[in-house]
Amino acid sequence: MRRALAVFLKYLSLVLATAVVIVPLVTILLTSLRTEREMATGGPLSMPGDWFNFDNFATAFVDGKMLPALGNTTFILFFSVLATVVIGSMTAYAIDRFQFRLKKLVLAGFLVAALVPGITTQVATFQIIEGMGAFNTRWAPILLYMGTDIVSIYIFIQFMRSIPTSLDESARLDGANSFTVYRRIILPLLKPAIATVVIVKGVVIYNDFYIPFLYMPSRDLGTISTSLFRFKGPYGAHWEVISAGTVLVIVPSLIVFLLLQRFIYRGFTSGALK
Template sequence: MYKKKQGLGGWIATILLTLYCLIAVILIGNMIISSFKTKHDLLFNTFGFPKEFSIENYQQVLIKDSLYRNFINSIFLTVASILSLVFVSSMTAYGLARYRFKGRQSLEVYFLLGLMFPIQIAILPLFVIMRTFSLTNTFIGMIMLYTANMSFSLFIFTQFFKELPSALHESAIIDGAGEFTIYLQIMMPISKPVIFTVMTVSFVQIWNDFYLPLVFLAKRSLHTLTLAIYQYLANFLAYWNYVFAAATLALIPVIIVFLIFSDQIISGLAAGSIKE
């Protein structure tokens, strides 16, 4: 099979991406190694291996500082938000892709504007609305915010549903299936690659999010893992050994998710963007 030669631009992009990946691996590796150092060892041996591997940092953050509670908060908020996001965005995309009504294209453009403008630019009116309805300091309010920020997932689902043959929908209607039955029992099963993609990308975004929990979760018992890590940096003298240990723990679920669903991410993006 003929393989197109890579041009100068391709080589430059490859070199830059390779350097970026190499730097990222080095920094992450140093973070993991430093998480086993004592504060004194980290101060005088920043980039070397620890003189003696110690799990004291992990004992401090997990047990003494009760980081496991923040871990549980992050897991619950992330999982609940992803389930809500997938359900709402897929159902909305199904309606936009399968039905023709006045204003449909304008509605699509409106939703896609979220890809251009981050949610942070509307943080003040959002805070006023959330406080008015007593949704601050609640996981329900956070789940609603993450669900509303569905521009990417809506775009992927919409493109996928548009590429499905209309005969599939019409034959289901002839067989007597209702719209919700078609959506739940036909459309969702065949859109598994897209679902895995949306779930994985959303997991990383929500799990690593710091800004929205900082604004809307002032109650300490509701703090997520990112807020808990920030507490170690908020002091005048940062406890970097605890920061590295907590950050390493926060990195583990992300690595696991990508190792399991890496193939599904690629196939899902292809299914939601390539037109035949």
């Protein structure tokens, strides 16, 4: 009886957890396919009369300026993730392969910086960005996202520890300097870690609302998240159109995640074990 009860509770918890994730997504999808009249007469899970009603998506795409927003998001995402990979892998390379004074203090500094709430430093950060002339440009969030977080450094360090130092020594015997060792040996062997960091960091940047909204107030510089927020204004009561805009935001990240999810799990598992 105890074993049967444990199995029942296990699957019940899995079903409930799945429902918590799936039900809101299904509700948004059904709402995006319904008309204004169907919204007034039906409930949140009511079936649409026409499953091929894409008028709400056309309205959201055109009036919500989703295409320029996707272009801004892609621009920010590309340069931010690229800088994160370069800075994070170089930092991990220096920490793992070199011995220097105050090494533990440097690691502690990264940890302390990660623990400090970002909101407490926003006044100083805003003044720095404005002083650099990057305010209300697409480079403002890129400069802020470039700061590599401790999770990315940890992932790179864990993978780097699995790379034998004998490869470094052999390359140095052939006359390679530190940067050549990093570029020719270390970086190619970090492909699983790079894929993991790209996906994790990319999802965070894609979903971020606070930094683009604060540092890029211009409507022409709207990202996916801020454009969806501003789109709520003229359509505050038309939830079917807002839901269509939400679906347009969800679909790209969902497709990328489903295609590359194995890299996430493999990256975290390998990094934890190596």
